[in-house]
Amino acid sequence: MSAGRSVRAGRRTLEIHRPDKVLFAPRDGGDGNGDGEGGGEGDGPEYTKADLVEYYRSVAPYLLPQLRDRPLMLERYPDGVGGPRFMQKNVSAHYPDWIARVEVAKEGGTVRHPVCQDTATLVYLADQASLTLHRWLSRTGHLDRPDxxxxxxxxxxxxxxxxxxxxxxxxxxxxxxxxxxxxxxxxxxxxxxxxxxxxxxxxxxxxxxxxxxxxxxxxxxxxxxxxxxxxxxxxxxxxxxxxxxxxxxQTAVAPWSVRARPGAPVAAPLAWDQLDDPGLHARRWTLADAADQARTDPWGDLxxxxxxxxxxxxxxxxxx
Incomplete structure (x- = not known):
């Protein structure tokens, strides 16, 4: 088992557990559901939890504005994309107090969703093998009114x-x-x-x-x-x-989220004039190069x- 590793995220230092844990293996790529959606064997490089953490740190300036004040649903793969998938809405009891939460009423009780307000939270969620972040279309102050x-x-x-x-x-x-x-x-x-x-x-x-x-x-x-x-x-x-x-x-996949598909593709914003790029497809950007696309700031102030x-x-x- 690999040792932990410390990572600086804003004002906090976090321990990454099992940073060498392989999340995307070259012969993996399923989504853990058994429905074939995730692809098949053989395509895509190997990516570890450390790679996932570093990716989310690199896109934090572009991702955080899309997440702040929004309840999240986490798509987790603790054993990598070849293993079971967990869709998590409720904040786990072991989450640190500094991670924001919002309590949302539901039939028969409430749900305490995590809310990602800073880079440290983003890194913590990546350490939990939260590959994909799904966000609400409304914010905590006005949950019933989407923006x-x-x-x-x-x-x-x-x-x-x-x-x-x-x-x-x-x-x-x-x-x-x-x-x-x-x-x-x-x-x-x-x-x-x-x-x-x-x-x-x-x-x-x-x-x-x-x-x-x-x-x-x-x-x-x-x-x-x-x-x-x-x-x-x-x-x-x-x-x-x-x-x-x-x-x-309901939720929608957050921009810059990694998907559990072969090659670790990313849900990537693009400019309208990129739509006619002959190399464009739904999985065009991956964990390896999506940060470069993020730095072009394709959405700007829109x-x-x-x-x-x-x-x-x-x-x-x-x-x-």
Whole structure:
């Protein structure tokens, strides 16, 4: 068993336990679910827990603004991506007191979600083998009012990314026509997310209904390529415009999160003009090079000012 290692993270020094523990082995790549989603054998380099910690330290300046004040759900792989997956919402009893928490009501009790406010928390979660961070679309002060709207462009197959590009272009053009700025990110899995900043004054039901109407409008314009059908059997080979993440207590993968897929791909923000790069695909950036993409600051200040949905709703109704 490998010895621990101390890492400086902001004002704190943390002990990394078993830093040489292999999380991504060359012959691994499954997601621990037994559903085949994570890929197969043989592709991708080896990455250890120390590599994961160093990656999250390197992207902290870009990731933390996307996490602050948001409840998290952690996707953990204590035995590496070839082992079991744990989806964790509740803060464990052994978590240090300096990690922020938020208590959220649920049927029959409450859930105490971790909240990542600083680099030390990010490093601690990486030491817990939290590969992927899934965040709420609202913040702790206003849990019922999201300030992000997410469209998940989910192609039917691994090789359908060209359709994903076209769908993103169509969606971006429609959002522009509605007066809503948007940003783009790879999921690190198969598709893309298009994210719209909101002013946080609308409830989840209103936001999801608006997102559904946008998706329905787009699917009606391209019925042979796009669908809003929730059941896979009803989609055929069309791309699914998924808006279900825009519901209370649902989460979306956080930008710059590592995914449990072969090669350790990352959910990476990109600029709209990168969408036509012939080398682009959903797993284009990995733990090895995503920090370089982060330093280009592809989103810039585009998420700083959220929009109201009222004017966009009136424009959408006029189009339908």
């Amino acid at each position: 992000r709207l997410v469209f998940d462009l989910d192609p039917s197959g691994e090789d359908d990314f060209p359709l994903c590009r076209k769908a993103a272009h169509h969606l971006g053009e429609l959002l522009d026509a509605l007066g809503l700025p948007s940003v783009l990110m790879t999921t690190g899995s198969r598709g893309l997310h298009v994210v719209v900043p909101l002013n946080g004054r609308h409830g989840y039901d209103e936001v999801r209904a608006f997102a559904r109407d946008v998706a329905d409008t787009l699917a009606a314009a391209h019925p042979d390529r796009l669908t809003t059908a929730a059941r896979k059997k009803d989609r055929g080979d069309r791309l699914y415009l998924d808006v279900q993440r825009n519901a209370y207590a 998420l700083r000012t959220g929009r109201a949905l009222g004017p966009a709703r009136r424009r959408l109704d006029a189009l339908r």
